[in-house]
Amino acid sequence: xxxxxxxxxxxxxQRGTSLTIQxxxxxxxxxxxxxxxxxxxxxxxxxxxxxxxxxxxxxxFVIDKFPISRPNLTFSTLTxxxxxxxxxxxxxxxxxxxxxxxxxxxxxxxxxxxVL
Amino acid sequence: GQQLNQSPxxxxxxxxxxxxxxxxxxxxxxTWLWYKQDPGEGPVLLIALYKAGELTSNGRLTAxxxxxxKDSFLxxxxxxxxxxxxxxxxxxxxxxxxxxGTGTLLAVQP
Numbered sequence: 597x598x599x600x601x602x603x604x605x606x607x608x609x610q611r612g613t614s615l616t617i618q619x620x621x622x623x624x625x626x627x628x629x630x631x632x633x634x635x636x637x638x639x640x641x642x643x644x645x646x647x648x649x650x651x652x653x654x655x656x657f658v659i660d661k662f663p664i665s666r667p668n669l670t671f672s673t674l675t676x677x678x679x680x681x682x683x684x685x686x687x688x689x690x691x692x693x694x695x696x697x698x699x700x701x702x703x704x705x706x707x708x709x710x711v712l
Numbered sequence: 713g714q715q716l717n718q719s720p721x722x723x724x725x726x727x728x729x730x731x732x733x734x735x736x737x738x739x740x741x742x743t744w745l746w747y748k749q750d751p752g753e754g755p756v757l758l759i760a761l762y763k764a765g766e767l768t769s770n771g772r773l774t775a776x777x778x779x780x781x782k783d784s785f786l787x788x789x790x791x792x793x794x795x796x797x798x799x800x801x802x803x804x805x806x807x808x809x810x811x812x813g814t815g816t817l818l819a820v821q822p
Contacts (some may be wrong), residue, residue, distance in 0.1 A: 597756075597757065606797075616757070629809075638800065638812045638813065638814055638815050639755070639800070639802075639810075639812045641809055641810070641813075644809070646788060664734055665746075688754050688755075697760075699743050699745075699762065700745070700757055700760055701745070701757070701802075702757060703747075703754035703755045703756070704754050704755045705752075705753050706752075706753065707755045708752075
């Protein structure tokens with residue numbers, strides 16, 4: 597399976613600040629995604645990170661709040677902007693394709709964010 | 713939107729017992745993926761199913777792609793303490809993006 601790392605693994609942030617989460621995949625992949633998992637909940641897709649173009653956001657998520665970059669086929673960042681306590685969640689990076697079956701999708705370990 | 717209901721919501725069993733869980737939907741899917749999420753970790757892909765009626769095993773895990781294509785089942789035989797976690801079904805939807813089920817929390821008593 598693809599090996600995905602995320603930095604930071606966890607952080608505690610103050611209200612109104614922003615945090616950028618990095619995601620690195622060990623091989624070139626076709627697609628990269630960002631998910632949010634609120635406490636005790638399932639995973640919700642935030643956006644698809646597109647290489648060389650703007651990310652595609654799901655309903656309820658906007659670029660101003662969650663800017664995303666994907667400068668190449670192995671790396672992406674998600675920024676959580678102007679944070680509030682409601683943004684406290686686990687943020688997960690995911691990839692599909694490349695050296696692996698397009699039907700199989702892999703996940704990073706997640707970034708646990710707490711906003712005070 | 714599409715909804716995936718997993719049952720049971722949680723299970724508390726003794727080590728050595730067999731486990732069965734399922735995922736049902738009102739929509740038809742062409743692929744079913746099953747994931748396990750350990751506490752503090754990201755989901756790990758367990759089994760992928762590509763054909764209606766397909767039965768696939770991965771060690772003590774066996775998953776089936778329902779014949780109606782609206783459901784899938786996961787069985788764990790002879791459970792052990794490290795089976796603890798949350799199990800998610802996650803078929804790709806019409807736009808090929810994964811749709812995650814509500815999850816089944818499994819606790820195993822040694």
